[in-house]
Amino acid sequence: MSRLPPVLQALPLPVIASPMFIVSTPELVIAQCKAGVVGSMPALNARPAAQLDDWLAEITETLAAHDRAHPQRPAAPFAINQIVHRSNDRLAHDMAVIEKYKVPIVITSLGAQVEVNQSVHGWGGVVLHDIINNAFAHKAVDKGADGLIAVAAGAGGHAGVKSPFALLQEIRQWFDGPVALSGAIATGDAVLAAQAAGADFAYIGSAFIATREARATDAYKQAIVQGSSDDIVYSNLFTGVHGNYLAPSIVAAGLDPANLPVSDPGKMNFGGDAAKAWKDIWGCGQGIGAIDRVLSTAELVQRLDREYRAARARLALNG
Ligand SMILES: Cc1cc2nc3c(=O)[nH]c(=O)nc-3n(C[C@H](O)[C@H](O)[C@H](O)COP(=O)(O)O)c2cc1C
Numbered sequence: 602m603s604r605l606p607p608v609l610q611a612l613p614l615p616v617i618a619s620p621m622f623i624v625s626t627p628e629l630v631i632a633q634c635k636a637g638v639v640g641s642m643p644a645l646n647a648r649p650a651a652q653l654d655d656w657l658a659e660i661t662e663t664l665a666a667h668d669r670a671h672p673q674r675p676a677a678p679f680a681i682n683q684i685v686h687r688s689n690d691r692l693a694h695d696m697a698v699i700e701k702y703k704v705p706i707v708i709t710s711l712g713a714q715v716e717v718n719q720s721v722h723g724w725g726g727v728v729l730h731d732i733i734n735n736a737f738a739h740k741a742v743d744k745g746a747d748g749l750i751a752v753a754a755g756a757g758g759h760a761g762v763k764s765p766f767a768l769l770q771e772i773r774q775w776f777d778g779p780v781a782l783s784g785a786i787a788t789g790d791a792v793l794a795a796q797a798a799g800a801d802f803a804y805i806g807s808a809f810i811a812t813r814e815a816r817a818t819d820a821y822k823q824a825i826v827q828g829s830s831d832d833i834v835y836s837n838l839f840t841g842v843h844g845n846y847l848a849p850s851i852v853a854a855g856l857d858p859a860n861l862p863v864s865d866p867g868k869m870n871f872g873g874d875a876a877k878a879w880k881d882i883w884g885c886g887q888g889i890g891a892i893d894r895v896l897s898t899a900e901l902v903q904r905l906d907r908e909y910r911a912a913r914a915r916l917a918l919n920g
Pocket residue numbers: 619620621622623624643682709710731752755756757758759783784785786804805806807808883884885886887888
């Protein structure tokens with residue numbers, strides 16, 4: 602019997618596209634799911650809150666129509682991200698809309714809550730919770746999360762500081778449920794490496810920013826195409842939680858990436874003000890050296906798939 606819940610079994614490629622603040626919209630989610638990877642977006646990207654209902658209607662109806670037209674290659678399931686933090690005053694509203702559409706996978710970040718997990722289980726959904734260390738992983742599972750997203754060093758947006766090897770090894774000592782690895786994964790080889798190190802899935806964000814369907818400016822996409830890990834700055838200034846950002850956007854905001862002030866974590870804010878203040882600071886992980894052009898989402902997933910299969914074949918030959 603598979604260790605994985607049915608909704609996460611039989612993906613053509615073991616990849617979950619991560620939710621990205623501002624960047625992910627229904628257009629990107631639908632393209633990801635049609636291409637065969639789990640697509641996702643934060644509920645908070647729908648603004649005003651009432652838009653979430655329209656967006657979930659669009660995603661569910663479009664994917665259902667796709668499945669009717671392509672029964673031999675149905676779309677992968679989709680996920681909605683909930684920021685479970687006290688500064689998110691939309692949590693109850695957004696949970697009600699997510700329940701209305703019986704969203705198959707809910708990704709929770711910045712706080713694990715028993716009530717949220719129980720609601721999702723009530724409609725048969727699966728909760729994946731993102732964590733940056735083993736202690737938070739224990740808390741998340743104790744509170745009822747079904748699976749974990751191990752956010753290692755080098756991830757875009759809020760990121761940890763742990764080596765993926767250390768983090769996965771510690772989690773796998775006690776947890777055999779679904780685990781996705783997050784942080785700087787942008788090639789099919791790295792997807793296979795994540796599995797070899799103990800993850801079930803690779804969790805990929807930044808590579809999808811440089812796709813045609815992503816809601817990012819051309820300048821942001823070009824910074825990813827041209828950038829490498831040398832251009833990524835780790836700071837807690839922009840939200841109160843440490844994350845990785847593209848240096849050129851920090852320079853454009855009039856700040857010196859090498860001398861950023863340290864923020865007060867008590868001022869953590871994920872509400873509308875934070876979105877306005879830091880709209881032009883570009884979140885990004887360290888894996889972008891692998892991105893050399895803007896592609897369609899389908900083309901990016903095809904590349905990952907090609908590389909993943911080639912890496913598997915190469916290792917099998919060498920073995
Ligand atoms: C621009 C950007 C915005 C992000 N916003 C969110 C978010 O709203 N919620 C969340 O759980 N993770 C968010 N993340 C983190 C991703 O979910 C994921 O951990 C990360 O993208 C994986 O690393 P990678 O970008 O190196 O592939 C964001 C990442 C980026 C790059």
